[in-house]
Structure formats: C-alpha cells, structure tokens
Amino acid sequence: MARVGFPLTRSPCRKAFSYSLHDCMVRKALSSLYVCDISFFNSLVLLHEASVPQDQQGEVALTANLTDPSYKFELASAFPFNGLPRATLRFPKGELSVEEKENEEAQKVLSWSGIFKSQILNGVCTALYKENDLNLRYCYKDGEMSFIPSICLPSNALSFAFKRRFSPSDKLSYWYHLDSDDWSAVYKRGCVWLGVISLGDRNKF
Known part of the structure; x- marks a missing residue:
C-alpha cells in the first residue's frame, strides 16, 4: 500500500493539513493532480484532488493537525467515492470514528x-x-x-x-x-x- 504525503509549512500560525492517497499501484493511478487552497477562520485547508483511472481503487484522506499536535482529525473515503467519508478524531489516549454502513x-x-x-x-x-x-x-x-x-x-x-x-x-x-x-x-x-x-x-x- 503506497502513501503519498503533502506537508504544509506555509505559516507557523496556521493549522497543518496533509493529504494522502493509498493505492497499490500509485504510479498508474496518479494520472493528474492539482491543488486548491481555501482560507477560513485564519486557518488554511489544503485540498488535493486526484484524477484516477476508473479501474483503480484506493483511499483518499485529508488529515488535520489541530492546535495540540497530539490531536488529529481525519476524513477518509474509498476511491471511487461511495457515500459519506469516514471521520476519525485521534487523541493521546485513543481515537473515535464514525462512518456510513449498510445494516441488515x-x-x-x-x-x-x-x-x-x-x-x-x-x-x-x-x-x-x-x-x-x-x-x-x-x-x-x-x-x-x-x-x-x-x-x-x-x-x-x-x-x-x-x-x-x-x-x-x-x-x-x-x-x-x-x-x-x-x-x-x-x-x-x-x-x-x-x-x-x-x-x-x-x-x-
């Protein structure tokens, strides 16, 4: 499973966000990539959107390092996208996740x-x-x-x-x-x- 990371170091006062895309054949999957920056509440969100061939599967994740480095928030979704992303909050003593699933x-x-x-x-x-x-x-x-x-x-x-x-x-x-x-x-x-x-x-x- 390959991981591609994009660290953000534009300003020390801004929250750090990183993006990752997991794919067993990442070289073939990344046919194009572009970046879009959105600023709000004096924070910077770094969004990365990848165009991947339809026959490839993987996971796209957006991770935010909060004010305290020991706390992280992540949104992750399987690719191709299907439903809501999985949200995970990680803290020093554990983590909490919520995701969409189908019941019986x-x-x-x-x-x-x-x-x-x-x-x-x-x-x-x-x-x-x-x-x-x-x-x-x-x-x-x-x-x-x-x-x-x-x-x-x-x-x-x-x-x-x-x-x-x-x-x-x-x-x-x-x-x-x-x-x-x-x-x-x-x-x-x-x-x-x-x-x-x-x-x-x-x-x-």
Whole structure:
C-alpha cells in the first residue's frame, strides 16, 4: 500500500493539513493532480484532488493537525467515492470514528467505533467499542508475570489470560474463556513450543 504525503509549512500560525492517497499501484493511478487552497477562520485547508483511472481503487484522506499536535482529525473515503467519508478524531489516549454502513435492511446508518486506553494502578485498561459491542480489557504486567482479564458487553463473555516468565528462555501462557470453557496452554523453552488446546464441552451447543 503506497502513501503519498503533502506537508504544509506555509505559516507557523496556521493549522497543518496533509493529504494522502493509498493505492497499490500509485504510479498508474496518479494520472493528474492539482491543488486548491481555501482560507477560513485564519486557518488554511489544503485540498488535493486526484484524477484516477476508473479501474483503480484506493483511499483518499485529508488529515488535520489541530492546535495540540497530539490531536488529529481525519476524513477518509474509498476511491471511487461511495457515500459519506469516514471521520476519525485521534487523541493521546485513543481515537473515535464514525462512518456510513449498510445494516441488515440495506439501509445506510452511521456506525460508531472507538478505543480508549488509560493507566490504572500498575496496568493499562482498554475500552474498545465497535458495532454495538464493548470490550473492556485490563492488562497488568511486571517483570515476570502478565494477567489480562477481559469482558465483552452486552454478551457478558468473560475471559482471562495469564503469562509467566520463569527465565529468558522459559515462558508459560494460559488463556481461558469462561462462557465456552475453551482454553489453551502453551509452554515455550528456547525455540521449542509445547501447546495444549481444549475446545470445551461442545454438546451444550
């Protein structure tokens, strides 16, 4: 996947915008390119419009670095264009996106997704939201051990992972899914892996 970037450095007081076009055959896709500048609210938006052959597909994106460099706003759309672009706001602890999708009734609706991470105690808590499912995950790590419980809402599917390092070459990993009784255990010694996987009691399904 190729990326073509156009940084903007005309004035330090203006917000920085960049454009990217993704295409697996970008040399063939970029048959012509021109730039249009639009100024508003003492800010500069740099628009790039590309003419691409109809048999090529890719993604066109407009990215804005906001007042704080750690915050970015992006509009992206598949090419050829079909529907509203995907809007994404990125911030230091995660990102939030909204895009247009078709539901089961073939109706176009707005779909929200996002991820948020925060340091809690000695671990990292992650909240991942996508298609009406919320996954909450906590990861605790120290020099020798990792403990990772997670729960998915609204299904209340609970699972946890446990990892233990006995030495630089000896590691044990264990994962268990409470609602299905699926579990796996893997022991690594050097370059040798020993693993056991159980699919639980399938008769209840």
